[in-house]
Amino acid sequence: MVGPGRRQPDRVRVVPARRPDRRAGKFDFFFLAEGLALRERLGQIFDQDVIGRPDNITVLTALAAVTSHLGLIATVNATFNEPYELARQLATVDHLSGGRAGWNIVTSSDAFTGGNFRRGGFLKREDRYIRAEEFLAVARRLWDSWSADDVLADAGSGQFLRRADAGEFAFSGKQFDISGRFTVPRSPQGHPVILQAGVSAEGREFAAGGGPDAIFSPFHTLAEAQPFYRDIQERSARHGRPAGSTKVLPGASFVLGDTEADAIERHREIALAQISGRGAQILLETVWNRDLSGYDPDGPLPDVDPDPAGPLVIQGRARIHQDALDTVSKWRALAASNGFSLRQLAVHVFGHTEFVGTPAQVADRLDAFVQNDGSDGFIIGSHLTPTGLDEFVDKVVPLLQERGSLRTEYDGTTLRDNLGIPAYADRSSLTAA
Numbered sequence: 001m002v003g004p005g006r007r008q009p010d011r012v013r014v015v016p017a018r019r020p021d022r023r024a025g026k027f028d029f030f031f032l033a034e035g036l037a038l039r040e041r042l043g044q045i046f047d048q049d050v051i052g053r054p055d056n057i058t059v060l061t062a063l064a065a066v067t068s069h070l071g072l073i074a075t076v077n078a079t080f081n082e083p084y085e086l087a088r089q090l091a092t093v094d095h096l097s098g099g100r101a102g103w104n105i106v107t108s109s110d111a112f113t114g115g116n117f118r119r120g121g122f123l124k125r126e127d128r129y130i131r132a133e134e135f136l137a138v139a140r141r142l143w144d145s146w147s148a149d150d151v152l153a154d155a156g157s158g159q160f161l162r163r164a165d166a167g168e169f170a171f172s173g174k175q176f177d178i179s180g181r182f183t184v185p186r187s188p189q190g191h192p193v194i195l196q197a198g199v200s201a202e203g204r205e206f207a208a209g210g211g212p213d214a215i216f217s218p219f220h221t222l223a224e225a226q227p228f229y230r231d232i233q234e235r236s237a238r239h240g241r242p243a244g245s246t247k248v249l250p251g252a253s254f255v256l257g258d259t260e261a262d263a264i265e266r267h268r269e270i271a272l273a274q275i276s277g278r279g280a281q282i283l284l285e286t287v288w289n290r291d292l293s294g295y296d297p298d299g300p301l302p303d304v305d306p307d308p309a310g311p312l313v314i315q316g317r318a319r320i321h322q323d324a325l326d327t328v329s330k331w332r333a334l335a336a337s338n339g340f341s342l343r344q345l346a347v348h349v350f351g352h353t354e355f356v357g358t359p360a361q362v363a364d365r366l367d368a369f370v371q372n373d374g375s376d377g378f379i380i381g382s383h384l385t386p387t388g389l390d391e392f393v394d395k396v397v398p399l400l401q402e403r404g405s406l407r408t409e410y411d412g413t414t415l416r417d418n419l420g421i422p423a424y425a426d427r428s429s430l431t432a433a
Contacts, residue, residue, distance in 0.1 A: 079114075087184075104197070132211075204231060205235065208238070289324065
């Protein structure tokens with residue numbers, strides 16, 4: 001979630017998007033994205049991209065040794081992995097961290113990424129959630145194959161297991177047909193915290209129906225965020241889950257200044273530094289699906305229409321727009337009304353920062369977003385790595401703590417404790433509010 005946040009009495013949270021534990025910030029968790037393939041542009045490795053990303057679970061296992069309260073959440077694909085292996089890995093991280101593991105479950109129908117795997121891009125887009133739901137069901141079956149008291153370890157009697165069949169499992173479904181003995185005893189949380197991103201009807205139902213504990217929101221304005229938040233809570237209630245049982249977390253970034261004008265100017269300078277002329281061309285190529293290297297970044301927008309049906313210019317992690325022609329039409333109108341060049345448009349569209357202002361203004365806006373049912377917190381990212389969150393911790397966190405919107409001490413020792421999410425096995429006893 002995010003580290004700042006209590007919704008009177010416990011709502012706003014904030015989590016760092018790529019930052020090790022900093023206890024002064026009282027962040028809930030550290031979140032790592034996933035990259036299973038090196039992005040390509042016109043058949044060549046995309047030199048503007050991060051051309052390498054280590055394995056999430058290995059990194060988080062290392063962080064478990066040097067942190068004490070911070071949750072450790074890995075993004076792992078349900079399309080290109082197997083439940084038995086991943087369930088073992090996540091349960092192991094949960095043991096090593098004392099109950100701080102989490103899994104951001106994602107899916108893919110991308111045949112380009114699938115080329116790195118035996119089955120390739122074998123799933124149709126509409127089948128992604130079918131596999132993901134069954135994948136999670138299998139993982140839960142594996143985690144539940146051990147009870148909390150199965151390891152007796154009685155030195156006097158010499159009995160190690162309370163029951164001989166501890167860890168036995170069998171699952172037969174459309175996607176998986178496995179049986180055997182799960183090798184990792186029940187971990188401190190029982191089930192790691194489950195997160196998911198997805199705003200489609202299928203994604204919302206998956207989130208509300210008892211799959212994930214939290215869902216990422218793409219909506220950054222309160223007017224857009226409130227209907228999404230209400231929809232998730234209403235769907236949860238229809239599935240017999242209490243209001244607030246599925247946490248909603250948008251990503252957010254910030255720029256601080258001594259005055260609002262200082263912050264706005266600093267934001268402009270950061271955006272221009274992050275998006276070069278060449279970078280702007282490539283960002284627009286993800287929508288145009290054309291080679292735009294011949295267009296002046298400081299000139300007008302390309303005078304050609306997008307080619308959504310053509311061979312992909314960028315393979316791997318390109319942005320997916322439902323309607324490229326409609327998107328470009330809106331961008332042209334935006335550029336015309338503001339006098340934007342190609343690069344200025346890219347800065348405006350892709351370099352958006354949600355919270356810009358003085359520390360007090362940013363604290364006010366973060367808190368108002370949560371208190372008015374826009375979200376349960378935020379996943380906070382920074383324009384600078386690895387020290388970019390320091391000024392947020394030093395200047396914004398104390399203001400949120402003063403108003404009671406952010407904890408001053410951790411609520412417990414596990415990630416579920418700190419997020420206010422009950423153990424999965426306890427959900428059957430909950431009633432809708």
